[in-house]
Amino acid sequence: MTTEAKPTLQAQIVPEVAAHRRADHPVDGVFINRWSPRSFEAKPVSDDVLYTVLEAARWAPSGSNGQPWRFIVAKTNEQKAKFASFIKPGNRAWTDHAPVLILIASSKLRDNGEPSPSHAFDAGAAWASIALQAHLLGLATRAVGGYEKDQAREVLNVPEHVELHAIVALGYRGAREALPEALQEKELPSGRRPLRESIIEGSF
Ligand SMILES: Cc1cc2nc3c(=O)[nH]c(=O)nc-3n(C[C@H](O)[C@H](O)[C@H](O)COP(=O)(O)O)c2cc1C
Numbered sequence: 001m002t003t004e005a006k007p008t009l010q011a012q013i014v015p016e017v018a019a020h021r022r023a024d025h026p027v028d029g030v031f032i033n034r035w036s037p038r039s040f041e042a043k044p045v046s047d048d049v050l051y052t053v054l055e056a057a058r059w060a061p062s063g064s065n066g067q068p069w070r071f072i073v074a075k076t077n078e079q080k081a082k083f084a085s086f087i088k089p090g091n092r093a094w095t096d097h098a099p100v101l102i103l104i105a106s107s108k109l110r111d112n113g114e115p116s117p118s119h120a121f122d123a124g125a126a127w128a129s130i131a132l133q134a135h136l137l138g139l140a141t142r143a144v145g146g147y148e149k150d151q152a153r154e155v156l157n158v159p160e161h162v163e164l165h166a167i168v169a170l171g172y173r174g175a176r177e178a179l180p181e182a183l184q185e186k187e188l189p190s191g192r193r194p195l196r197e198s199i200i201e202g203s204f
Helices: 029-033 047-058 077-084 089-095 119-136 149-155
Strands: 069-074 100-107 140-144 162-171
Touching (some): 029 119
């Protein structure tokens, strides 16, 4: 049985986001209200919350239900220090403060040893679920692709058949004023190009 979707209108976008974002078409507020801050509070993320966020990713769709995603989690000081060793300095201003870091990876091989043609696409779906579930729980995420992959592979003993994608900083959003001054003016929801510029009807 399907229930009728109830799209959310601009009025349901939270005011601080509505000042910067406008939907071209009615869409649930979760998609517009989520954004990636750089400031994170010191407040810890409980394991219950962390596992709920990862549970959302578990239910992402994947090619042949192969579930190629792997989540390398850093939450202790020791684990986070390892991550800090390969994250590029420009990103440390937020990754050092987020209480949890999740390196999203995916297996290039299916359980039967065959190559998975969709592992990266599937891992992207898992990341989107993480970001949206975190937002629904009042947390924030920021994905970080700026890290040394070869070094990460070595430090974390990542096997050859596992591809590394982005590191997700997860935590509660912090105050803008806690950021270095140069970053404070960037601490805003970003915009998007018009939808029509992304749609190719029929063929290119
Ligand atoms: C795969 C990926 C890699 C990213 N890498 C970085 C990064 O290295 N540093 C950074 O500050 N933000 C990074 N971002 C965050 C994006 O810049 C951000 O998601 C984008 O500007 C859209 O903004 P929003 O998430 O607030 O809607 C990355 C995002 C993704 C999905």
